[in-house]
Amino acid sequence: MHLIPAPFEPFRFEGRELYLKRDDLIHPFFSGNKYRKLYALLQTPSNVIHTLVSYGGIQSNAMLSIAALCRLKGWRFEYTAKTAPQHLKADPQGNYRHALALGIQLHEVHPTAYDAAVNALKARSKENERVRLIPQGGADPAAQEGVSVLAEEIREWKAEQGIEQLNVVTPSGTGTTAAYLAKALPECRIVTVAAVGDPAYLRRQIEALMPLPPNLTILSTPYRFGSLHNALLQTYEKLKAAGVEFDLIYAPVMWLALMEAWDELEGEMLYVHSGGVSGNETMLARYARRP
Incomplete structure (x- = not known):
């Protein structure tokens, strides 16, 4: 598996000037926040x-990233999921198809x-030290190591650019990446959106890992996780037309919330691309099947 460094790039969207951290370019199936969360395992001897x-x-992005990591390390990967729809078994698509391969x-x-x-998986990992459990979405304290590496990359870039005040933007499912970024970058404001549940739910998720960082700003959204809305699809299309493809589940929600809150956030903006574009195949198919 070839992994490339994730560059910083200028980006213009909806008349706004900002920067992107292109973590999506690290690897097609092992990139973005999943790469950061699994970084410690990447360093673990096989x-x-x-x-x-x-x-x-x-169709989890985390599932696909773990599958790619295991292929690289020569490890077995066992994944438990609710029964897949018959149409998907008959014609595998998206992350499901890639993970099977x-x-x-x-x-x-x-x-x-x-x-x-799931409880049986947890018990099994406790009984055998060579069997390692990764919680759903990678919400695990082990994620801190990789996120800290990302934070240091951002700190060095910020100093090179001479930026005094920086907002680091990243969407949240469990909030793991945003919380550890906030902890590692106390000199920056970390801006996120509660893409799964409301802000109160996200705070509870974070507080299960660590105390809520004071420099973390959580934006809210009216969109239910994984739901189909014209505004989300249009935002995805506008971003792609601007030159970069983002995932269709988290990114449009984050971008719409960011645009609404932009004028209240002083300083430069750095959006950390979370990867996950491999899941767009099935999301676009869902949009196409809409009545």
């Missing part, structure tokens, strides 16, 4: 671990048995 286990959605061992369970299956 013989220390035999199997990674995880769980979540059947990378050798994922997929365990599908009925929705009523899902919680018990």
